[in-house]
Amino acid sequence: MKLCLSRRIVQPFPAMSSDNSIPLNTLAGGTQASCPAVAPWLVTCLAGWLLLAGCGQKKRTAEAPARAEAPPAESQIQSWPMTRGGKALQGRVSDRVPRQPVVEWTFRAKGAVTSEAAVASGVLVFGTDEGMVIAVDLKTRKERWRVATKDTVEACPAIAADRVFAGSNDGLFRALDLTNGRELWHLKGEEKFPTGGTLLRSPDDTEDWILVNGYDGVSHCLRTKDGSEVWRHTAENYINGSPAMLDGGLVAFGGCDSVIHVIHLKDGTQMHNLTTDAQIIRSLASWNGTLYGVNYANQLLAAAATAEQPAWVYENDGAQFLTCPGVDEARVYVGSRDKHLHAVDRLSGKVVWKFKTGGRVESSPLVFDDAVVFGSSDGRLYAVDKQDGREIWRLDLGENLALAPAFAAGRIVIGGGEGTVFVINGRDPK
Numbered sequence: 548m549k550l551c552l553s554r555r556i557v558q559p560f561p562a563m564s565s566d567n568s569i570p571l572n573t574l575a576g577g578t579q580a581s582c583p584a585v586a587p588w589l590v591t592c593l594a595g596w597l598l599l600a601g602c603g604q605k606k607r608t609a610e611a612p613a614r615a616e617a618p619p620a621e622s623q624i625q626s627w628p629m630t631r632g633g634k635a636l637q638g639r640v641s642d643r644v645p646r647q648p649v650v651e652w653t654f655r656a657k658g659a660v661t662s663e664a665a666v667a668s669g670v671l672v673f674g675t676d677e678g679m680v681i682a683v684d685l686k687t688r689k690e691r692w693r694v695a696t697k698d699t700v701e702a703c704p705a706i707a708a709d710r711v712f713a714g715s716n717d718g719l720f721r722a723l724d725l726t727n728g729r730e731l732w733h734l735k736g737e738e739k740f741p742t743g744g745t746l747l748r749s750p751d752d753t754e755d756w757i758l759v760n761g762y763d764g765v766s767h768c769l770r771t772k773d774g775s776e777v778w779r780h781t782a783e784n785y786i787n788g789s790p791a792m793l794d795g796g797l798v799a800f801g802g803c804d805s806v807i808h809v810i811h812l813k814d815g816t817q818m819h820n821l822t823t824d825a826q827i828i829r830s831l832a833s834w835n836g837t838l839y840g841v842n843y844a845n846q847l848l849a850a851a852a853t854a855e856q857p858a859w860v861y862e863n864d865g866a867q868f869l870t871c872p873g874v875d876e877a878r879v880y881v882g883s884r885d886k887h888l889h890a891v892d893r894l895s896g897k898v899v900w901k902f903k904t905g906g907r908v909e910s911s912p913l914v915f916d917d918a919v920v921f922g923s924s925d926g927r928l929y930a931v932d933k934q935d936g937r938e939i940w941r942l943d944l945g946e947n948l949a950l951a952p953a954f955a956a957g958r959i960v961i962g963g964g965e966g967t968v969f970v971i972n973g974r975d976p977k
Contacts, residue, residue: 626667627953627960630703630743631871631911634792635833638873638911640954644918644930645973648942651958652970654683654690660962663703663743666955668725672711673962674700680713682728683968692728694721703743705757707771712757714740720759722774732774738763742789742830746771750796750813758790760800766790768815778815782808788830788871791838793852799838801827807838809852819853829871829911834893839879841868847881847889849896859896863889871951873912873919878933880919882908888921890936900936904929911951913959922948922961928971944969
């Protein structure tokens, strides 16, 4: 993680199938991030860097986790092919949360797990602080391959058919063969690639594209087949979030210039910019033309894509929001340094409930039909009722849980700060 510094300006879809998978030949449609600052933002940014750099981890208990006694009911969501599950970055899961959760199996990596997992085509892929991109076969539960980069892998991989797309803090964005990890092509940036790519289809439905933002302030649109550039858009400062898709062929993301950028998918030209009160530190989420995001002013905000000012701002009494927003029809869910998950009415911006954990909530939430699931630095994974914030269950995993969970085929997948990837099943799906 690099310290926050000012920088010069750089010169120079697929519609998802019902199981949320995105085969390349039929495409139709906590991260951890630091923020640059110049005085007077330096103190705020440095505090955020220290916060995101690590936190205390609880030792796992000696007792081995229980194994699932029965498989869950058939899940509607069979894959989690990219960060936050899909191109709107909502963290939305069209399924009921698994009940009576148990750790079905684990995979132990060397070094801390530092990226959200992607799950598709029978493979689970994630990154580590030792610079590894690791693929695990879901049937055998054994490592299929690993690719070494030269720095930490914070970016969630993206999976489409026979390829994995993975950014690294070494400044390369790579396309890898899903079968063996062989590099097919790469893009070199001037800075790290800390956030996951967004898979989609070109507006004329002739090509498969991936959008990826670099920490150098450049947003790239690349052809998945060979990495050739369709267009690029340059912001005034570092970009911390993945590109979120909106209706009408628009793309949005925020950055350390405190601006929400809305650009045209077709050619990357600017459509609209909205300046906020502070640096935007996570990916935005979109829902019905409205964007939701958090910034360093301890704010959660909502703004229409073409608005001149936010529709509402929810402030957190001096405690930073640390996660990408999770969104559903009624509410926005976001975790905070104050150890709470906050549920906020999506239309009014008024808090509906808060749920307290024993540690900071840096884990971006999954929003199921009936529950919200997220991790905490207290080492526990929580499921709480969406309506009133009542606890449904908690699972003590014994490692700092600062990453967003993924969900596929009835399983919740989350990486821990001591190098364990947990695959969690439910014994009773009802």
